[in-house]
Structures are given as C-alpha cells and as structure tokens.
Amino acid sequence: MSEPRVMVDGVLVPEGQALLIPLDDAVVRGDGVFEGLRLYGHRARTLEAHLDRMERSADMVRLPFDRDVIRAEIQMMSARTSVPECGLRVMLTRGGHRILREEALFPEAPTGWSVLPVAHRITPLLVASKTLSYAANMQAARLAAEAGADTALLVDADDDGVLECPVASFVWLEGDDLVAPPLETGILDSITRRLIAEVAPLHVRARTVDDLGGADGALVISTVLESRIVREVQGVATYDVGGRRVNEIARALRELCVAGDPDGGRAVPA
Numbered sequence: 001m002s003e004p005r006v007m008v009d010g011v012l013v014p015e016g017q018a019l020l021i022p023l024d025d026a027v028v029r030g031d032g033v034f035e036g037l038r039l040y041g042h043r044a045r046t047l048e049a050h051l052d053r054m055e056r057s058a059d060m061v062r063l064p065f066d067r068d069v070i071r072a073e074i075q076m077m078s079a080r081t082s083v084p085e086c087g088l089r090v091m092l093t094r095g096g097h098r099i100l101r102e103e104a105l106f107p108e109a110p111t112g113w114s115v116l117p118v119a120h121r122i123t124p125l126l127v128a129s130k131t132l133s134y135a136a137n138m139q140a141a142r143l144a145a146e147a148g149a150d151t152a153l154l155v156d157a158d159d160d161g162v163l164e165c166p167v168a169s170f171v172w173l174e175g176d177d178l179v180a181p182p183l184e185t186g187i188l189d190s191i192t193r194r195l196i197a198e199v200a201p202l203h204v205r206a207r208t209v210d211d212l213g214g215a216d217g218a219l220v221i222s223t224v225l226e227s228r229i230v231r232e233v234q235g236v237a238t239y240d241v242g243g244r245r246v247n248e249i250a251r252a253l254r255e256l257c258v259a260g261d262p263d264g265g266r267a268v269p270a
Helices: 025-029 047-060 067-080 135-146 191-199 209-214 244-259
Strands: 006-008 032-040 086-093 098-103 113-120 151-156 169-174 177-180 202-204 218-222 226-233
Touching: 006 067, 025 086, 032 047, 032 244, 047 067, 047 086, 047 191, 067 086, 067 098, 113 135, 113 218, 135 151, 169 191, 177 191, 191 202, 191 218, 191 226, 191 244, 218 244, 226 244
Parallel strands: 113 151, 113 226, 177 202
Antiparallel strands: 006 098, 032 086, 086 098, 169 177, 169 218, 218 226
C-alpha cells in the first residue's frame, strides 16, 4: 500500500502534506463517534447499515449528524483510496469535523488467533454506541499483545460472562450451532454478526468464559476483519483451526461480504 490517504471535512489531504487535526473535544476528551468500513473494489460494504449505526451513536451522545454529507464523503474517499481493498475509518468530532482515514487490512492468520480473556465493565451511558472513547478497549488490546495474543476477549468483571473483543465481535460453536452472547449485555450490535446469521442460524446464549472450554471452535468477526478463526482462548481452551464447521462458516461469510450489493451499500436485516 502506498501512503494511506486521509480526508478532513471533505478535502483530501495531499500526499506528504502534514495533517492538521482540529483540536476540539474529540482530541481532548475522546468526544465523538466513528465507524469502521471495509472497501471492496473501492466500494464500501454495508454502507447504509454503517450510516444507520453511526447515526444512532451520534444521537445517543447528542451529536448533530448530517447523513447525506457523510455518505457523500465516504463515497468520494472510497473512490480515492490508494488501494481498492482497505479499511476506512469515519470519525465525527464534537466540533463537527469529519475525518476519514484509509487503513491497511489485517494480515491473514493461517494458524488462527490467540485470544486473551480480559475483565471489563461496559459503560452504561455508552451502551450500543461507537464513540471515540476507546481507551479501555485499547488497553485490553495492549494487555493481549503483551501476553502474545492477537486480541483480547472482554469478559464481564462481575460474572465472567463472554462479551466481545476490543474492536470486533466474538462467536463460537457448540456442536454445529453458531452462538453469540446476548446484546442485552451491552455489547455492540455488530453488523458482521447480523451478516453471519445469514450464513448459519445464530443462537444467542449467555456463557461464561470457562464455558468456552467446552466449545467446538470460535471466530473473531468484524467488518474489516471479516473473520479470523480462533486457535485458543488463553488459559481456557484450544481449538482445531482446521475444523470443518468453523471453516465452512468463515468461507461462507467471506463470500457474502465480497458479494455485497450492486451499489456497495448492502442492507442488513435489523
């Protein structure tokens, strides 16, 4: 990838030019919202679903949201990224600034991902919203890296319930059943979680992290990742990354993601 591109308030920053980020409360206090999209052939997957969620996040934190402007800038930036397949982070700050940043995709992981359980409490005031206040999530990711893991698995600090990963969702297999934790725990209503339910019936069950010792495989899923097969939950379980069912689901999700819809804005069932 050549140097990733950035757009601020609808203006593409020329390559090599210093980026001046507006110093408003998004920088000072993490006050703003964001979405992470993935581009396929310079077109955003599930664009309208991401705009829906970003609008809900903005409404939750009382942030004005101009859907038409943000959609237009996403489409403009998508056509101008340095590579046709990449991540695209869209940020809206408290000061009303719109920052779009091209991001490299995660490398493939043929040996699977290692996941570290990390205790966490979801902030009730921000349930189901994607705000820029991600310090706790990033701390969990750092702890995972220090332990040699690829990511963290957030676990409820009070009852050890399985939640989600810092920047992705977590699903697992019980036999052939694909299972996810309840949204009522306060985890994000993942767009990819809704997509994967088109691949296989999704069973919602509350489980503790120790229950994962009896699982038959697991996946970390997100818009940008699509999926990564889990080889271990550290201290709890190891899984066969070559398992038939988990690979079948991962392949089907990939095919669904790539297919998208003709205008790059695939709708996702609510």
